[in-house]
Amino acid sequence: MSAGSTVISTAKLDEIIQSFDSKKSNLIAILQKVQEVYRYLPEDAMIYIGEKIDGLSPATVFGVATFYAQFSLEPKGKYEIKVCDGTACHVRGSMPVLNAIRAKLNMKDKQLTSENGLFSLETVSCLGACGLAPVVVINDKVYPQMTSDAITIILDTLIKEDK
């Protein structure tokens, strides 16, 4: 596990922990908030939280962080792409869409974040928009009835916007 280069702010972490009453049962919500701030869970932040909250240890925090798919231990891209591979999307061709994204962004199998850090890519099991299959979500915006061509155009637009 890499230590990560992000410098964490203990003041910010304290603020988050307190906003959830420093309660052990709120650990998942706390980690969600931390990930929102840093776009991933820096190791130092997990250690800090584990030592700060009663009844937790850094190991427990790490255990929870690695259990849930939502948490990432490496930085996510500015644009988080989620390709739905639920049953309906799979049957209607989500894999060609995924492959088109990989080809466009030059990402290898299982690579999480693109070289320039702009995009991160993952598959999710169901977004509940099965009527619109196949679906891709980029930073909470849902793109319905995707094809390889359509997603390439969308990515081009995002890349252009970022310049």
Place this chain on the structure above:
Amino acid sequence: MEKTNLNINMQNEQDKAKELIKSHGLRVLVCAGTGCVANGSLKVIEKFKELGANVSILTQYDKMTVVPTGCHGFCEQGVLVVIPDMKITYVKVKESDVEEIFESHIKNNKPVERLMYVDPKTHQHVPDDEHINFYAKQTRTALANCGNINAESIDEAIAVRGYEALAKVIEENNPDNVIETIEKSGLRGRGGGGFPTGRKWKFTAANRGGKSYIVCNGDEGDPGAFMDRSVMEGDPHKLLEGMAIAAFAIGADEGYIYVRAEYPLAIKRLRKAIKDAEERNFLGKNIMGSNFSLDIHIKEGAGAFVCGEETALIASIEGERGMPRPKPPFPANKGLFGRPTLINNVETLANVPVIILKGADWFSQMGTATSKGTKTFALTGDVNNTGLIEVPMGTTLREIIFDIGGGMRDGKKFKAVQIGGPSGGCLTEEHLDIPMDYDNLIRAGAMVGSGGLVVMSDKTCIVEVARFFMNFTQHESCGKCVPCREGTKNLLKMLEKIVAGKGEMKDLDELEELAHVVKDGSLCGLGKTAPNPVLSTLKYFKDEYIAHIKDKKCPAGVCTAMKKVIINEDLCRGCTKCARVCPVGAIEGTVKNPHHINQEKCIKCEACLTNCPFRAIVLE
């Protein structure tokens, strides 16, 4: 037991809410569920508002109000615009169509035919829900208000009898009576298992007196199911009311709704609904002036399918890894934070208010001998009408797929339907006429599960589908039980081998044997049902497995490993383009002469196929 004097009169509240709706004038309902928002419904809403604001006189109404609603269920036809007073449903409406609807229909009473639904069988334009088969053949109970009311307005919920059932049970002040009604109705858990709801309530109520909890399971993780999302987004107050009634019956004063993080809109609407309900004192301290109090919190999940299992869900709410715990102790005795806990699914709770209002007999009239009421199904895959439907238990697959679903898409041939997600099974043509209920489906080797129905045509490879589900459960196995953790991995490996054209006949026996080990040796529902897709496909589609193994052929033409890229020599002009793009040098031939592909070298990347200017290259 003495009746409670309420400090509120629901009849007055309803009258007030109805007056408010009447003051809206012409109501234009625009779907603002996740699906339609993705298709641009927010822009449609804005456009309607903009046009409506500029006109003071409409034909019969002094004003028009645009109402953003929850999911109508007909997601594929989105954006949906319904004007109930004009008996019209418009489908696939875009921002640019709004002006025409407004000018032609709303102002001049001339319906816009081109925006009406076209029946896939008759090819006729159909004006409204009563005539659209997709809706006409449904019976909506849990989804009754979804799409008909503004999901973010508590007044609109009250106008359609929201919180009336809660007021009734609090006033009557007889919790045992409530439980008896639910038990008599025959309602069973809609989350998958089908455990009798009333009995579950009774078990929890036996521990009345100390602190206890009500938990709503909104961790709808089954790929291909989205009914819980629709209820939470489209009619959140019904869910809150159902929870409050359950809490009252079992003596709980604190509740949690566990929602998947993948459902941001549902979370937003539930938060607003809780706040609004607290302001009206339908939740919070001393509800409606009684001794009954209930605080409801929302817990966001973090992406773990196993958390749909009730003991894993409890662990997750407590902030731990969401791993299942052995039962007993059952949550009814020792659940959340060690206290008695009642856990019900979203759809189950959404059925509660109407049972209280209309009675157990009304509910138990619908359905079959052992499965009462209605069930929602998420109908997807290769059918014409995909979307969310609700039908009486006992409806046949044929009615669902060919009447409501409008038949197979693009004239494809029906092959199978996968029911109940990764825990369910594949059923075939021979099952089309069995009445669907909990017990019949179990007998056929599937289960109602959460109600996902994925229709598959002859262009879908069944072995690939089994691999797909096994890949899912293998990934989601929490790792606690060895048979599930290692077993699903090995099941997946074998399926991958068969799909890659490297299977052997002995793999089929091993698949079956291992599937039973996983089923028998796992603690929770995930492991116990994970092999179902393999077992049911082995039972009904063994031929297809054998074709992959013996003939090295995929009958559906899906598995690329079995395919060959071939050059049609009659069409090939020898332009050499294919030979130049081939990354592995597998294409041989000379200029102006037909080329051919060396199958030993070919990696089936299809680069030649996409680049051939004469379409002489095909995949077989």
